[in-house]
Amino acid sequence: MIDLGFEPDVNKILEFLPVSNQKPDSDEAENPELMGRNLHSAKAKYRQTVMFTATMPSAVERLARTYLRRPAVVYIGSAGKPVERVEQIVYFVTEKEKRRKMCEILGKGIEPPVIIFVNQKKGCDVLAKSLEKLNYRATVLHGGRNQEQREYALASLKSGSKDILVATDVAGRGIDIRDVSMVINYDMAKNIQDYTHRIGRTGRAGKEGTAVSFLTKDDSGVYYDLKQLLITSPVSTCPAELMNHPDAQHKPGTVMTKKRHEETIFA
Structure with missing residues (x-):
């Protein structure tokens, strides 16, 4: 709710x-x-007030400091970082190449269940139908589905009647599906926090997992942060194309061009 802009409303309820x-x-x-x-x-x-949260962004931390008294904080793994058991694999592709590359990966006989993340609801529906035409057992989870449909999709994946869940970031947090072998970011997450949550659906409970991400030129805003995660992962390799990409050399918004720097000095 806080991520969706309801922080003032949550505070108002707690004040009463x-x-x-x-x-x-x-x-x-x-x-x-x-x-x-x-x-x-x-x-x-x-x-007694008890608050559980999978993450501690600044807005949630403010809430905790305001309303909790002598709270206990438990960290499992490294806060804000993927677990070290998840191998992160990155492919640079064009939009037209995504579907072919995805089918190539799935065709290697990946053990289900698999979660495929797409950024748009319509894209989820279209991709799931394409997978079904290719004889894959796929189901959909996104904000356009009602609660009953969402629960059915998750139950289908957990029971094994479906092998693939095509989802938006609705499935990126707060759900636990056992033994997810692979997460595919068909559309790359818009920020590194959402990326970390997505790939956290695999490699859970001591298991190993694989996270595959398709990068296009439109994802340059996350190149730097993604590079940092890859080079610090003991089981992942940062591809040379990302390692040497100009947009991966600095965090967006932190480097000033020489011309702008000179204008600042002489202003």
């Missing part, structure tokens, strides 16, 4: 929650004997 029965913000809160005194009293019982 009762605060008269909060736990003390002191060492007393760690004392089980003191905290247990009012355990059986409905009126005097302390209120």
Whole structure:
């Protein structure tokens, strides 16, 4: 909800929650004997607020600092980074080459389930129908589907009646499908955070996984960050085309051209 711009609304709701029965913000809160005194009293019982989040962007961190008292934070792996068991593979392609390359990869006999990410809802539907025509068992998950349809799509993948889930970033967070062998970014994510969440659908629970991404010239905004992830991954290799690409040498917006630099100095 915060990602969608509802941070003020969430804060407004939380402001109206009762605060008269909060736990003390002191060492007393760690004392089980003191905290247990009012355990059986409905009126005097302390209120407990628990927040679970897979990520901690600045907006969520502000929320946590405001409303949580003496919170415990547990990190599994490295925050904001893909797990080291996921091999990241990158191909530079044109839009017309994507479908052929995808079929070439799937034709190698990849163990299901597989998740294919597409940026647009319409693109999901079109790609899923194309896969079905090629005798692949595919289903769809995106924001245009109602809750019943979404649950059916996930259940189909988990039960094995479908092998491939074609999805938007709706499937990038908050879902756990066991033993996803491969994630394919048919359309590259718009930012490195979404990319990290997407490929986190594989390589879970101690398993190894593979993440394949198709890059086009329109994805240059993520070249630098993607390069950094690849060169720090112990199981991935950064292709020379990305390593040496001009747009991968600096983070977008951080390098000023020589002409603009001179204009700044003499302004």
